[in-house]
Amino acid sequence: MTRLWAWAKRRPVVARIGAIAVFLALWELIARTIGDPLFMAAPTQVVAALGPLYGEADVVHAIWTTLWELGLAFALSVAVGLLVGVPIGLHRASNESLFPIVMLLYGIPQITILPLVVLYFGIGPESRVAFGFTHGVFPMIVSIVAGVQNFSPLLVTSAKSMGASDAQVFRHVVFPQMVPAFFTGMRLGMSAVLLGVLLAELYSSQGGIGHFTAAYTQTFQPANLFALIATLAAMAIVMNEAVRRGEIRSSRWRA
Amino acid sequence: MGSRRRLRAHLIQAAFVATVLVVWYVTSTRGMVNPLIVPALPQVWTEFVVILTRGLFWSDLRITLVELACGYAIAVGLGCSLGYAVSRARYAIRAFDPLLAGLAATPVILIYPLYVMFFGIGMGSKIAIGGTIGFFPIVLSTIAGFGNVEPLYLKAARSMGASGAQLFRSVLFPAAFPVVLGGLRIGFIVTFLSILGAETLTSFSGLGHQIVALGEMMDTAKMYGYIVFVVVIAATLNVTVTALERRGRRAR
Numbered sequence: 342m343t344r345l346w347a348w349a350k351r352r353p354v355v356a357r358i359g360a361i362a363v364f365l366a367l368w369e370l371i372a373r374t375i376g377d378p379l380f381m382a383a384p385t386q387v388v389a390a391l392g393p394l395y396g397e398a399d400v401v402h403a404i405w406t407t408l409w410e411l412g413l414a415f416a417l418s419v420a421v422g423l424l425v426g427v428p429i430g431l432h433r434a435s436n437e438s439l440f441p442i443v444m445l446l447y448g449i450p451q452i453t454i455l456p457l458v459v460l461y462f463g464i465g466p467e468s469r470v471a472f473g474f475t476h477g478v479f480p481m482i483v484s485i486v487a488g489v490q491n492f493s494p495l496l497v498t499s500a501k502s503m504g505a506s507d508a509q510v511f512r513h514v515v516f517p518q519m520v521p522a523f524f525t526g527m528r529l530g531m532s533a534v535l536l537g538v539l540l541a542e543l544y545s546s547q548g549g550i551g552h553f554t555a556a557y558t559q560t561f562q563p564a565n566l567f568a569l570i571a572t573l574a575a576m577a578i579v580m581n582e583a584v585r586r587g588e589i590r591s592s593r594w595r596a
Numbered sequence: 597m598g599s600r601r602r603l604r605a606h607l608i609q610a611a612f613v614a615t616v617l618v619v620w621y622v623t624s625t626r627g628m629v630n631p632l633i634v635p636a637l638p639q640v641w642t643e644f645v646v647i648l649t650r651g652l653f654w655s656d657l658r659i660t661l662v663e664l665a666c667g668y669a670i671a672v673g674l675g676c677s678l679g680y681a682v683s684r685a686r687y688a689i690r691a692f693d694p695l696l697a698g699l700a701a702t703p704v705i706l707i708y709p710l711y712v713m714f715f716g717i718g719m720g721s722k723i724a725i726g727g728t729i730g731f732f733p734i735v736l737s738t739i740a741g742f743g744n745v746e747p748l749y750l751k752a753a754r755s756m757g758a759s760g761a762q763l764f765r766s767v768l769f770p771a772a773f774p775v776v777l778g779g780l781r782i783g784f785i786v787t788f789l790s791i792l793g794a795e796t797l798t799s800f801s802g803l804g805h806q807i808v809a810l811g812e813m814m815d816t817a818k819m820y821g822y823i824v825f826v827v828v829i830a831a832t833l834n835v836t837v838t839a840l841e842r843r844g845r846r847a848r
Contacts, residue, residue: 350687353687353688353691355691356687356688356691356692357692357694357695360691360692360695361695380713380714381714437601437604437605437608438608440605441604441605441606441608441609441612442608442609444605444609445609445612445613448831448834449827450789450827450830452792452793452796452804453792453796453804453823453826453827455793455796456796456807456808456811457811457819457823459811460633460811460816528701532703535702535703536703536705539703539705539706540705540793540797543705543706543708543709543797544796544797551797554709555709557709558709558712558713563713566709566710566713567710570707570710574702574703574706577702577703577706578698578702581698581701581702585701
């Protein structure tokens, strides 16, 4: 027993998993005893609801569509973030003239324009991709600009003095310096894209995820609602984790 | 950033806004864009003035601000107490800080439909989502602030015979305060934005709901006016808490 305790004490992850287990157990207990079954489903009931939920073609279609929207919005954010961020970061003039505009746009609370985005792009996937993109592109640009700006010009000068060509300078000096910022931007951008796409998905009750969350709430099917949300949360966690791992890997060489 | 550089940045921002307004004015008044989607600029201005002068916004603004106050109180209460508790042991920090940081990176707004189910479509669900989302930056900054106090200071204070309360008041708190303050500011902003978002998603009242309702009635000029109004409110809140944070820092 004491050895087990000592083993756990060296591994904080044990306490982390323990806390999650206690939370789930409490939830199960409350849902099974005092919880109103019209509003609350126990974790075991949610897991049991996953199978039938994935059997419904419309739900699966909505989840796949969301995944596509997330991927597309993220790819667009990264591509445009690079295309805009690298030139702004590299040149002093464009940095001083354009970066304030980026910061101004970044500061607008985007949730206020969600109804406008839907007005422009309709209630289909286009509006969700657009809203995800406007969320993701700004953290990407800001990180890239910071990353490109941060490296010392001395490195470029010394590489050149040792006879490196422009292409070599970019490949061996500028690019490696940019990689960590690129991954930081991707991590922040991913978080933002998830927020934007899912907000837009939840907004419209006509179609997509929002349709099902609204329907399950109104017809008191908490197990289905929890299962659908748990699925999306799992997707979000996997996507976040993927870019976070990338970030850790990309900066390992510097340590 | 130098003050001249900051001035230049503000001038560029002003010029950009002016350009957007001119393009908007010209295209919308000459019928180059669909007025149902982009209404004429003068019309939006008229609606904005009407919203301000007739005070039509008061009931919605009051609801949103009450939700904000309640949600923020929950976020601060839970965030600071839990954060402080976790920060007391290295083991707890290593166990729970990554968990909380991971949760903070997920789109917590996903839980909102559940809150609507639990707390109804009224203010309860907005307060809950605002409190939940605002909680994360506050708890993380509290852990960071109280967890990273230089151990040497603590040792020195203890060896000079400081009591627990004295230690907290004279060493821990002053050291952690600036970090926690940053979290409190960010927490306030995200609480406000998530309450606006929740009102936009499903609601009967509040500023976010009003924008959606006007959009659904195809009253786009008024909707734009309302969006401008809400952006002004958000900017005002932002400037206020930033100033408060700066003042709080200076007071230490």
